[in-house]
Amino acid sequence: MNKQKRHEIFSRLRDDNPHPTTELNYSNPFELLIAVILSAQATDVGVNKATARLFPVANTPQSIHALGVDGLSEFIKTIGLYNSKAKNVIETCRLLIERHAGDVPQTREALEALPGVGRKTANVVLNTAFGQPAMAVDTHIFRVSNRTGIAPGKTVLEVEKKLMRHVPAEFLLDAHHWLILHGRYVCKARSPQCGSCRIEDLCEYRQKTSD
Template sequence: MNKDKRREILVRLQEQRPNPETELEFSSPYELLVAVALSAQATDVSVNKATRVLFPVANTPQAMLNLGVEGVKQYIKTIGLFNTKAVNVIKAAQMLVDNHHGEVPEDREALEALPGVGRKTANVVLNTAFGWPTIAVDTHIYRVSNRTKFAVGKTVDNVEQKLLKVVPTEFKVDVHHWLILHGRYTCLARKPRCGSCIIEDLCEFKDKTE
């Protein structure tokens, strides 16, 4: 895909969603960190249902520690892998209290050192909480990038590096939101809704649907 076509795709996605936001509900960097960590192999809808009850009770690392692992489990047991996630949430809260004065660090290395926080989660927090031009590649972005030929790669890391290279600076802060939402609502995994897609004429996917 050439540079001009990529830019036009980004312009259209920007016009469609000029102020894109994550669908996870949060009101602080810590709430975002927890929500993103909980969303691994789970839907944003299921995470939001749990955190609407959890966050009024515990929305700081110390408050989360006060709940303890078993307490956290009671709030997130409807989410997949909740046992492991509860342990990680408590371990991460302890590290934030011990090493970062109870604050979420604006630092990739420090974020990735937290239990349950990988590169994708760190990218989301740095982008959404702190405005960094990072691109968190999830299954939706991986699919859309490869299917459209916008940024082809065999792994999520390959796609991330390609996106960082080909996406112009002015679009970098918002592009991962656009691609996630496009994958979630239009470029579906099983049957993309090509007929209602605003970038259908620019997309290089060969097997377009009606």
């Protein structure tokens, strides 16, 4: 795929959604960090239901840490893997208090040192909370990047690096949200809606559907 195609793809995605953002509900960087940790192998809808109960009660490292693993588990037990996530969140809160004065760090290295925070989670926080150009490649972005030809790769890291290199600079900050939303609602895994896709004529997918 050439530069002109990529530019046109992101131009159209921007026209349709000028200010994209995560579908996780949050009001500060700490809430976003916790929500993203909880979202692993879970839906944003499910996480939002849990945090709607949790955050009014506890939404700082100090207040969530005070709940303890058992107390936190009561709020998030509707989410998959909630036991291990509760342990990670409590330990993350402890480290934020001890190492970062309760603030969420703004570097990938410091974020990835927190329990339950991998490269993808760190990239979400850096991009969404702190406005840094970063690409959090989830299953949707991995699929869309390969299927369309925007940034094909065999691994998540390979796709991430290609996107960072090939997405035009003017779109880089919001590209990760556009690609996730496109994969979630249009370029679906089992039934891509090619017939109603805004970028069908630019996409290099060979098995397009007529829908």
